[in-house]
Amino acid sequence: METRYPEIMAPAGSWASLRAALQGGADSIYFGIEQLNMRARASNNFTLEDLPEIASLTKEQGVKTYLTLNTVLYDHDLPLMRRIVDGAKEAGITAIIAADQSAISYAYKQDVEVHISTQANISNIEMVEFYSHFADVMVLARELSLGQVQNIVEGIEERQIIGPSGELVEIEVFAHGALCMAVSGKCYLSLHAYNSSANRGACKQNCRHSYRVTSDDGNELEIDNEYIMSPKDLCTIDFLDQLLGAGIQVLKLEGRGRSPEYVKTVTRCYREAARAVVNDEYTPEKVDRWIQDLRDVYNRGFWNGYYLGQRLGEWSKVHGSAAEKEKTFIGKVLHYYPKAEVAHVRIKTKELSLDDDILIIGKKTGVAEPNIKSIWVDDQPVEKTVQGQECTLKIDAEVREGDKVYLWEDRDQ
């Protein structure tokens, strides 16, 4: 019998991130289009016209595609919602991820597979039973402990709760990435402060700022941590064996707003870890290595979420990232010679030296991560190249004209 590995579902907030997810070994990707998704503010959302290309690119690699349609919907959104569902069906997108009953109902009527979003906050077996009339896969509420997750998975088996496909309902959970202090998509902070509804994908993240508590008479309350509403990022890689042991079939990685190198690294780490668990090769040494790799890319520090039963969140200590590596833009690819595996690059800022690690990121390239072994300027080998120069670099991954080149170095802590 073929070994069944859990599905690794990666975020795709842009073409480069989508390619990065594929390079990282994602089994499925999720993405939003137009303004009806939880990243509506993002400038690089996909459009309806992109659906066929997304579908064909992912089908080539046997990767499933999920379209997020999970904002609060108003009356005037309904025609667009229907067009998006119709477009998804026509393009052959695997499923839509929805929370609003209008989207769930319409997709179901159109025979489009539906997954229930975390915005529905499914937290008990009766809710699973209710939504099973419409959906085969459900994301559980983020506040559940491992034991509660396991009870729900076992309940599905015991009650034989099947979805529209006739198969037992599958359970998906968030395994890694940002957590909100509110129920995702059920928060009014941003609306109160900026008139910008998080529930419509326009979150301004005021929970991520530092705050001071001041009394009416001007006395400031001393608090240990000013980031009182900004949880650290969820990380489950150090207890993934327990998470998968609870019967989870899909591991969802958060990060549609994050960079391509983040997507590639996180996807790769969780794919390797999930396979290691299933193959009985999951060791503390490997876990340490994955955690170090995860620390290199964007993070607010890590905690285990609510899975292991913490009563209170662990709060971030900083605004923004605690990543241990950072990327700095240095130039652009002018041309790539595939036979020679050489990239012609213009250095626009800073300098590049032998043995530097770089990232090359582009819409079709995704993320290439070469180490620089040779630099040529004016047909002469050199040890470094500086701002304003053009150089050729030996790059064994295919890159393209217009791709951006970044230094990838340890961050000053």
Next chain:
Amino acid sequence: MKITFFRSKCIGCNYCVEAWPERWQMSKRDGKCVLIGGKKKGQVYRADVGEYERKYNQRAAEACPVDIIRID
């Protein structure tokens, strides 16, 4: 007074309509806002309207969460 509206960035929140429905309405086609009387020039829509509308359109601009309405 002139209104400039960067429509492609609209997220369909409806606040401009709440502020001044005489000049703003939601499109049933794509769920984004329409500047009534606006003419498309490149990526933006523009409209010249009476000065008496200024305070209402100002409210719409201030209410817009993505800052895509400009009043001159």
